[in-house]
Every structure is written in structure tokens, then in C-alpha cells.
Amino acid sequence: MKQALTTRTVCVGGSVLIGSGHPIVVQTMCNTRTADVESTVAQCRRLSDAGAQLIRITVPSLSDVQALERIHATLRSEGIQVPLVADIHFSAEIAMAVVPVVEKIRINPGNFHPRHEKARELFRELLERCKRYDRAIRIGLNHGSLGAYIVERYGNTPQAMALAAMEWVQMCLDAQFYNVVVSLKASNTVVMVQAYRELARLMQEAGTVFPLHVGVTEAGNGDSGRIKSAVAISTLLAEGIGNTIRVSLTEDPANELPVAQYLAGRYGMPGQAGHDEGLSEHELSILKAACDWGAPLLNHEVDDVPLEDEYLKNELLQACRRKFYKPEYIACPGCGRTLYNLEETFNRVKEATGHFKGVVIAVMGCIVNGPGEMADADYGYVGEGHGQVTLYRKKEPVLRHIPEDEAVEQLVKLIEEDAGLTQT
Numbered sequence: 169m170k171q172a173l174t175t176r177t178v179c180v181g182g183s184v185l186i187g188s189g190h191p192i193v194v195q196t197m198c199n200t201r202t203a204d205v206e207s208t209v210a211q212c213r214r215l216s217d218a219g220a221q222l223i224r225i226t227v228p229s230l231s232d233v234q235a236l237e238r239i240h241a242t243l244r245s246e247g248i249q250v251p252l253v254a255d256i257h258f259s260a261e262i263a264m265a266v267v268p269v270v271e272k273i274r275i276n277p278g279n280f281h282p283r284h285e286k287a288r289e290l291f292r293e294l295l296e297r298c299k300r301y302d303r304a305i306r307i308g309l310n311h312g313s314l315g316a317y318i319v320e321r322y323g324n325t326p327q328a329m330a331l332a333a334m335e336w337v338q339m340c341l342d343a344q345f346y347n348v349v350v351s352l353k354a355s356n357t358v359v360m361v362q363a364y365r366e367l368a369r370l371m372q373e374a375g376t377v378f379p380l381h382v383g384v385t386e387a388g389n390g391d392s393g394r395i396k397s398a399v400a401i402s403t404l405l406a407e408g409i410g411n412t413i414r415v416s417l418t419e420d421p422a423n424e425l426p427v428a429q430y431l432a433g434r435y436g437m438p439g440q441a442g443h444d445e446g447l448s449e450h451e452l453s454i455l456k457a458a459c460d461w462g463a464p465l466l467n468h469e470v471d472d473v474p475l476e477d478e479y480l481k482n483e484l485l486q487a488c489r490r491k492f493y494k495p496e497y498i499a500c501p502g503c504g505r506t507l508y509n510l511e512e513t514f515n516r517v518k519e520a521t522g523h524f525k526g527v528v529i530a531v532m533g534c535i536v537n538g539p540g541e542m543a544d545a546d547y548g549y550v551g552e553g554h555g556q557v558t559l560y561r562k563k564e565p566v567l568r569h570i571p572e573d574e575a576v577e578q579l580v581k582l583i584e585e586d587a588g589l590t591q592t
């Protein structure tokens with residue numbers, strides 16, 4: 169294991185320190201509706217009890233800012249001190265509004281405005297406000313949601329992701345704002361690992377390294393979700409890259425924590441409390457295998473793994489994109505924007521499409537971010553809300569407003585028609 173990359177230290181809410189020299193911080197995100205204050209508080213309580221050190225909550229509209237304020241106040245009144253992170257997409261106005269409310273704000277500044285210069289101006293204003301309130305930010309860029317100006321210039325590549333992030337990193341340095349964490353997530357483990365390595369290199373070159381929040385986005389659920397997250401996160405942590413982690417699963421967010429705690433314990437500071445608690449024997453064995461074989465497979469140091477368990481071997485090879493023995497699923501973990509039962513739907517999609525080997529199928533919780541985030545999926549199932557679904561072929565919506573109870577069947581039909589398996 170390499171020595172951890174030396175980074176600056178970020179302080180979130182006066183209590184959580186992120187950066188080299190500090191234990192790896194484990195975080196997760198609520199999937200309740202933010203406006204439903206009671207359910208969100210109850211979920212935060214549970215996540216805090218399960219060891220979440222930071223909890224992210226989506227803020228889809230300005231009216232949710234008030235709800236966030238009440239969630240924050242209720243938790244503090246109960247003595248729950250875990251810092252909250254507001255998850256903001258697109259709206260600089262909402263980002264500005266949450267600064268006084270929570271300890272940390274996650275943004276993708278490139279999406280603040282279609283005009284890039286305007287997005288930069290809004291980001292500068294946000295930094296000033298964060299400085300005033302002593303807040304932390306995460307610059308969170310995902311593969312698939314890069315600004316058009318970056319894709320036109322550099323393509324949709326790991327290098328493009330790192331370069332895009334560097335622009336905002338440089339703006340933080342220019343503004344002398346240092347309470348910054350950066351993430352470059354992707355559902356493709358190869359892209360994700362390369363992007364973080366490149367960003368670490370570029371920040372080292374620039375002379376200031378901000379802590380990195382590491383995670384595989386839209387990893388799915390069950391064994392595959394855990395293995396996909398573990399191969400990529402462990403590869404980076406073993407290289408000393410990564411200061412806070414999230415294991416995104418399309419499940420109850422509490423299930424993410426034991427997996428993340430296992431990874432943090434295995435690769436964290438000497439003596440960092442890591443434990444196998446909360447993990448079944450099966451989970452423990454797949455996580456151990458993912459950590460043992462993730463880096464050699466992703467780095468092409470080996471082409472196969474000497475495991476007798478054929479299923480586990482195939483899962484490892486697919487997670488590292490070395491062999492596709494089943495469809496490749498991309499599914500977001502869901503958040504307060506999700507307007508349907510994502511986990512159940514995802515399981516139904518998996519059941520109905522398991523025979524489409526090698527096809528990339530995405531199941532996304534919302535129409536706002538889903539289509540952008542599903543990156544290189546061949547087909548997408550995206551919830552619109554109000555019991556309706558849009559089906560995508562690549563990035564094109566091909567069937568809109570389909571009733572939820574017909575959508576899985578329609579998706580299968582669409583894939584079969586494209587493959588010439590049925591008469592149209």
C-alpha cells in the first residue's frame with residue numbers, strides 16, 4: 169500500500185476533518201423526500217447511529233431549503249451532530265440559499281448556467297458566501313454530466329473530467345478558499361479510477377491537493393453493486409488516493425455504511441477503526457475478494473483470478489470490465505428526487521433483462537439528472553414521476569409517459585426489437 173497523498177485538511181462543521189493525516193471519513197445520502205421532514209430526520213437518525221460521519225440530502229427546489237433548515241434544527245435539538253451536506257444540481261440560487269443552513273454544499277459548478285462565464289461568476293459568488301459562513305464545498309463532477317464546453321474540447325474521457333475539475337479547483341485557489349473536497353465519479357470503474365489518478369496528478373502539479381471524495385456512481389445493488397464499488401475504491405485507496413468515501417447502493421442507505429466502513433478500515437490510517445460488523449459472511453468474502461483482485465484486474469496485471477467460485481470470479485471480471493457475462497446495469501442510489509420505488513423496479517428490470525448479455529441498461533430515479541448521469545448506457549429506464557416512465561435508447565428518449573406497470577415489458581420489447589429478436 170502506498171503512502172497517502174498529502175492533501176490539505178478540510179473541516180466540516182468544526183467536527184469532521186477530511187484529508188491526509190486523518191482517518192477516512194464514511195458518508196452516505198438520504199433517499200427520503202426532503203420535504204418530508206419527519207421521514208428524513210428519522211433516516212438521518214438511523215444513518216448517524218449506523219456510523220455515517222456525513223449525511224447528504226438533496227435540495228431540489230428553493231422550497232426545500234426551509235425543510236432542510238427544520239431537519240438540521242431537529243437533529244441538533246436531539247443532540248445528533250453529524251454534519252449535513254446539501255446536494256445541489258443546476259441551481260446557483262439554491263446553492264446560495266443553503267449556505268447558512270448546512271455545513272457543506274455539493275455542487276457541479278459547470279451546470280450553474282449554460283453560459284460558461286456566467287457559471288464562473290456564480291461560482292465565485294458562492295465561494296465568497298461559503299467563506300463568510302465558514303462552510304465546506306464539494307466540487308462533484310460525474311462522467312456523463314460534464315459541461316458541453318469540456319466535451320467539445322476534450323471528449324467524454326477521464327482526462328476531460330480531471331481537467332474540468334481543475335478549472336474550479338484553480339478558481340478556489342484564486343479566491344483563497346481552501347475548504348474544498350473534489351470528486352469525479354463514474355459508474356464505469358476503469359473511467360473512475362483513471363479520472364481520480366489524473367486529478368491527483370494535476371493537483372500535485374498545481375502545488376495544492378484538495379482531499380478527494382471517492383466513489384463509484386450508479387453502482388447498482390446486491391453483490392454487483394458492492395463488488396463494483398469495492399474494486400474501484402480499494403484500488404485508489406491502496407494508492408493513497410481518497411479521503412472520504414461513499415459506497416452508492418440502490419438499497420436502504422444504511423446498507424452502504426458497513427461496506428464503506430470495511431474499506432475505510434482496511435485502507436485507512438494505521439489504527440483506524442475498521443470492522444467487519446454489520447457484514448454477513450457472504451458480504452465479507454466478496455468484499456475481501458474485490459479488494460484482493462480489483463487492482464490487479466483493473467491494472468491488467470492479471471487476466472483471470474484463481475477462484476473456484478465461478479459466480480464470484482465472473483462478478484469480479486465484470487466489475488473490472490474484463491469480461492461481460494451478463495448485462496451491465498447502471499442504477500442510481502435514489503435520493504429525495506426519486507418519485508417511485510427504485511429498488512423494487514430495478515430488481516424487476518434485472519429479472520426481466522438478465523439474458524441480454526453485454527447490453528448496458530440504466531435505471532434512474534429522476535428525469536432531471538437521470539438522462540445525463542446514465543452516461544454510456546444502451547438503454548435507460550427513467551422515472552418521470554406521477555407513475556410514468558420514459559425509455560431511452562442511448563441518450564434519446566424513444567418512449568415517453570409509459571405507465572409504470574407497462575414499462576419493464578416495453579423496455580424488454582425495445583431491446584428485443586433492436587436485436588432483431590421479434591417482429592415489429
Ligand code: SF4
Pocket residue numbers: 500501502503504505506532533534535536537538541
Ligand atoms: S439520478 Fe437518482 S440519485 Fe441522481 S438526482 Fe436523480 S434520483 Fe437522485
